[in-house]
Amino acid sequence: MADRNKRLDSNVPGNFYVDATCINCDTCRQLAPLSFEEVGDYSAVSRQPDRDLHTHQAYQALLACPVGSIGTEHSDKARLQTAMASFPLRIENGVSYCGFNSEKSFGANSFFVEHPDGNWLIDSPRYIKHLVEAFERRGGIAHVFLTHKDDVADADKYAAHFGAKRIIHQADSDAAPTAEWVIGGEETVQVGAEFQIIPVPGHTAGCIALLYRERFLFTGDHLWWDSHGKSLAAPTRLIWRRWTLIESIRKLLDYPFEWVLAGHGDRVHLASTDMRAQLRALVERCEKGRVLR
Numbered sequence: 218m219a220d221r222n223k224r225l226d227s228n229v230p231g232n233f234y235v236d237a238t239c240i241n242c243d244t245c246r247q248l249a250p251l252s253f254e255e256v257g258d259y260s261a262v263s264r265q266p267d268r269d270l271h272t273h274q275a276y277q278a279l280l281a282c283p284v285g286s287i288g289t290e291h292s293d294k295a296r297l298q299t300a301m302a303s304f305p306l307r308i309e310n311g312v313s314y315c316g317f318n319s320e321k322s323f324g325a326n327s328f329f330v331e332h333p334d335g336n337w338l339i340d341s342p343r344y345i346k347h348l349v350e351a352f353e354r355r356g357g358i359a360h361v362f363l364t365h366k367d368d369v370a371d372a373d374k375y376a377a378h379f380g381a382k383r384i385i386h387q388a389d390s391d392a393a394p395t396a397e398w399v400i401g402g403e404e405t406v407q408v409g410a411e412f413q414i415i416p417v418p419g420h421t422a423g424c425i426a427l428l429y430r431e432r433f434l435f436t437g438d439h440l441w442w443d444s445h446g447k448s449l450a451a452p453t454r455l456i457w458r459r460w461t462l463i464e465s466i467r468k469l470l471d472y473p474f475e476w477v478l479a480g481h482g483d484r485v486h487l488a489s490t491d492m493r494a495q496l497r498a499l500v501e502r503c504e505k506g507r508v509l510r
């Protein structure tokens with residue numbers, strides 16, 4: 218819960234504010250980009266929401282913030298409940314963003330896929346009653362897909378509650394030593410007709426991406442959309458092996474997809490030809506030795 222005594226001076230005056238406990242994870246800026254901006258080492262309210270949609274998004278950001286750094290001087294319970302009910306937030310075709318990002322994964326995004334053969338949770342949000350009940354209403358969870366060792370958060374709790382199978386790569390399996398399915402090597406694994414698990418080592422040795430319907434690519438921290446640069450981006454630090462990372466980015470040129478749904482960083486939807494061009498441009502920037510962003 219935010220503390221108005223710690224309200225940052227960088228917030229504009231008004232109802233919403235960020236306090237000094239912010240860990241600068243970017244979640245609020247993704248959810249409510251017209252209200253939150255990065256100022257120095259923190260986020261801040263750069264413009265108070267003055268329209269219904271923007272107020273709704275600011276309340277969604279308040280709920281999703283992993284450390285409760287966003288507060289209001291005067292809470293509107295009805296709007297807060299509406300924002301709560303919006304999670305998991307539907308994106309397209311049974312794919313949702315979970316919200317309620319976890320501090321354990323430094324505020325990484327997690328996603329939920331509804332599928333007739335069993336639903337998938339991709340990385341883990343906080344374990345909270347609202348999400349457990351929402352997942353129950355949507356048919357439970359059969360698979361918990363862990364993109365890499367940093368974003369496991371409360372995966373064990375969701376897996377235990379739903380009897381789900383946790384999937385992780387062997388190289389990162391110390392983060393989930395009792396996982397039911399450990400992926401090995403660098404070959405792509407087909408799961409049913411519509412899912413492919415693609416090893417993409419680089420950020421960590423055991424990064425894996427999940428491709429769904431050759432349309433949605435869940436990337437963890439391998440790739441994301443840089444909304445300022447309007448381009449795909451990849452890690453510039455905290456890299457296990459830089460050249461392995463570049464090869465893993467290049468590898469994705471073999472797969473068609475239109476969505477990048479990332480753990481950290483923005484998500485994006487592009488035509489598959491534009492996505493491929495973005496990917497190629499990122500590989501070229503990497504190969505030329507420029508910064509990866």
Ligand code: SF4
Nearest residue numbers: 239240242243245282
């Ligand atoms: S979501 Fe919370 S912790 Fe993350 S940047 Fe915004 S205010 Fe800071």
